Amino acid sequence: MMKNGKVMKTLLKRDLLYALYSWGYYGAIFASFLASSFLLKNFLDAIREEDILVSAFPLNYPLYITLIVISLYLVIMSAISISREREQGTLEVLFYGPVTPASFLWSRYLKDLTLGILALAFTALYFYVASVLTNLGFTIGLAKALIMGIFLISCVVSFGLFISSLTGRMRSSIITLMAILGAFLAIQFVYNMLLGIEKESLSPSLLYLRQTTSYLFRGINWISPFAYLSRGLDSVILENRTLYVTHVLYCVIYSLVFVFLSIYTMGKRGVKA
Amino acid sequence: MIQTIGLTKEFNGFKAVDNLDLRVEKGDIYGFLGPNGAGKSTTIMMLLGLIPPTKGEIYLLGEPFHPRNVAVKRRIGVVAENQYFYKEMTAQEYLIFFAELYQVPNSQKRIDSLLEAVGLSNDRNKKLGAYSKGMQQKLAFARALLHDPELLILDEPVANLDPTSIKQIRDLIEEENRLGRTVFVSSHLLSEVERLCKKVAIINRGKLLAEDTMENIKRKLTDTILLEIELNREISEVGKELTQFPFVKNWHAEGHRIEVELETDRDHRGEISRFFYEKGFLILAMKTKEMSLEEAFITITQQNVSLLTRGEDTHEKK
Numbered sequence: 001m002m003k004n005g006k007v008m009k010t011l012l013k014r015d016l017l018y019a020l021y022s023w024g025y026y027g028a029i030f031a032s033f034l035a036s037s038f039l040l041k042n043f044l045d046a047i048r049e050e051d052i053l054v055s056a057f058p059l060n061y062p063l064y065i066t067l068i069v070i071s072l073y074l075v076i077m078s079a080i081s082i083s084r085e086r087e088q089g090t091l092e093v094l095f096y097g098p099v100t101p102a103s104f105l106w107s108r109y110l111k112d113l114t115l116g117i118l119a120l121a122f123t124a125l126y127f128y129v130a131s132v133l134t135n136l137g138f139t140i141g142l143a144k145a146l147i148m149g150i151f152l153i154s155c156v157v158s159f160g161l162f163i164s165s166l167t168g169r170m171r172s173s174i175i176t177l178m179a180i181l182g183a184f185l186a187i188q189f190v191y192n193m194l195l196g197i198e199k200e201s202l203s204p205s206l207l208y209l210r211q212t213t214s215y216l217f218r219g220i221n222w223i224s225p226f227a228y229l230s231r232g233l234d235s236v237i238l239e240n241r242t243l244y245v246t247h248v249l250y251c252v253i254y255s256l257v258f259v260f261l262s263i264y265t266m267g268k269r270g271v272k273a
Numbered sequence: 274m275i276q277t278i279g280l281t282k283e284f285n286g287f288k289a290v291d292n293l294d295l296r297v298e299k300g301d302i303y304g305f306l307g308p309n310g311a312g313k314s315t316t317i318m319m320l321l322g323l324i325p326p327t328k329g330e331i332y333l334l335g336e337p338f339h340p341r342n343v344a345v346k347r348r349i350g351v352v353a354e355n356q357y358f359y360k361e362m363t364a365q366e367y368l369i370f371f372a373e374l375y376q377v378p379n380s381q382k383r384i385d386s387l388l389e390a391v392g393l394s395n396d397r398n399k400k401l402g403a404y405s406k407g408m409q410q411k412l413a414f415a416r417a418l419l420h421d422p423e424l425l426i427l428d429e430p431v432a433n434l435d436p437t438s439i440k441q442i443r444d445l446i447e448e449e450n451r452l453g454r455t456v457f458v459s460s461h462l463l464s465e466v467e468r469l470c471k472k473v474a475i476i477n478r479g480k481l482l483a484e485d486t487m488e489n490i491k492r493k494l495t496d497t498i499l500l501e502i503e504l505n506r507e508i509s510e511v512g513k514e515l516t517q518f519p520f521v522k523n524w525h526a527e528g529h530r531i532e533v534e535l536e537t538d539r540d541h542r543g544e545i546s547r548f549f550y551e552k553g554f555l556i557l558a559m560k561t562k563e564m565s566l567e568e569a570f571i572t573i574t575q576q577n578v579s580l581l582t583r584g585e586d587t588h589e590k591k
Contacts, residue, residue, distance in 0.1 A: 007343075010370065010373040092353070092357060093353070093416075095323060096321055096346070096353075097347065097371070098343045098375060100343060271323055272323070
């Protein structure tokens with residue numbers, strides 16, 4: 001067990017250093033700040049024009065956008081992390097020795113989670129500076145949302161790792177990830193569209209479709225890591241402590257389930273591309 | 274060190290490895306031979322736990338093997354046919370990474386000596402992306418030996434190397450074997466296997482056809498031995514008199530040289546020497562011309578001849 005821990009530590013150290021030396025990570029953080037800055041500017045323009053902004057959490061929406069961008073980067077990185085090593089053959093070499101699916105997967109999960117936490121630390125700094133410059137206030141709600149962000153990133157990373165454990169090549173990992181996320185969005189879009197139409201004016205087939213998408217939508221709410229992102233931030237806005245803690249617990253359970261699923265799948269799928 | 278009992282691997286009903294029984298003893302340099310598609314790589318993949326067998330048992334280092342038995346894996350060094358590296362790393366960084374994974378004590382000293390042994394000391398700070406195939410192969414050797422394994426599993430270890438590097442690696446394998454390491458080597462280069470290995474197994478179409486010492490395999494394949502003799506003068510009609518010996522199957526003379534085909538029931542060289550001496554000849558040179566491993570390999574694999582007797586067919590579990 002202790003030796004397994006040392007193996008994980010070695011893998012984690014190498015992977016983390018490699019990620020921190022890559023431009024992509026900083027590029028994603030910069031892109032997220034750019035998107036937030038754009039939103040903040042819009043807020044400030046609105047305040048200037050209307051002389052008033054009614055919002056208890058003026059910085060939460062920009063934070064949501066930041067989290068989405070960082071999460072997208074991390075979900076892609078984790079989705080290719082196993083398949084890239086499979087494709088390059090380096091996974092095989094690791095498995096000649098003391099590396100097991102569990103030590104490999106946990107080290108990857110911790111690496112991506114650490115990158116996420118580090119990105120959130122940069123985000124906190126960015127929002128602190130933004131709150132000072134704009135006078136919009138660095139609220140407790142924003143701090144809570146940032147903490148919730150850690151758990152949301154955990155969901156995103158474990159989901160990405162699961163996709164990677166299923167696929168043999170980087171390209172198929174990205175295609176699978178995009179297809180799944182696209183399907184989630186499409187179902188959500190169709191469901192919302194049909195929900196907007198009155199029940200009486202729907203034909204029996206559309207009614208059936210609405211019922212089906214409703215079931216699917218409920219399923220997606222449990223499977224999609226981005227659904228956890230929205231719900232988690234909602235719990236902050238609602239200022240409901242029980243709901244907040246419940247969401248944190250859901251995120252922990254979700255992450256554990258997907259990491260263990262990934263370990264199982266990787267063991268079955270093997271090391272070859 | 275390695276034992277497989279009834280090891281079988283099926284891919285969609287096709288038996289890539291069929292009921293394979295191998296036994297590699299401690300201290301062996303064991304050659305694992307077979308033509309392309311014979312099932313060598315599949316067997317090695319199963320030995321390394323990278324693919325699960327359909328049925329059969331694997332014992333490594335005396336223990337039943339399971340892919341998650343990390344303790345056993347730590348005692349094995351592997352050089353695969355294809356080398357995969359983190360191209361952004363230098364050789365030094367790469368070996369440090371693996372030394373940390375295997376928790377090698379005094380790792381820097383070990384790395385230095387291994388890089389020296391494989392002739393990569395001067396290239397230790399070069400990125401692996403810039404390494405030639407030969408250099409990669411040598412580095413894979415250094416990685417495989419880093420944690421001082423008891424068993425080395427080598428798949429085509431000299432496939433991409435030039436003659437100088439082949440000799441370097443061969444010397445290294447022999448040296449490691451002298452130090453007590455057991456070596457399991459799969460190779461197409463039969464001349465290399467012949468030089469290195471004490472014992473060989475030949476498989477074809479997933480089945481084990483022969484497993485024995487080199488001498489025994491050759492002996493089983495042929496019932497005659499060819500004796501080449503060089504004499505001090507022309508042989509002329511004397512050769513005919515050789516047929517008086519019942520163990521002489523055939524002979525062929527040309528000038529001062531004669532080739533005599535003898536039965537392998539026992540060593541007849543003394544009788545042949547005495548015969549020429551009594552006829553007033555001086556023997557300048559005498560050597561037995563043995564079947565090469567290549568000839569044995571071709572005979573066994575092309576004719577799919579099994580040299581396993583019923584008793585040898587199934588090993589008792591150790």
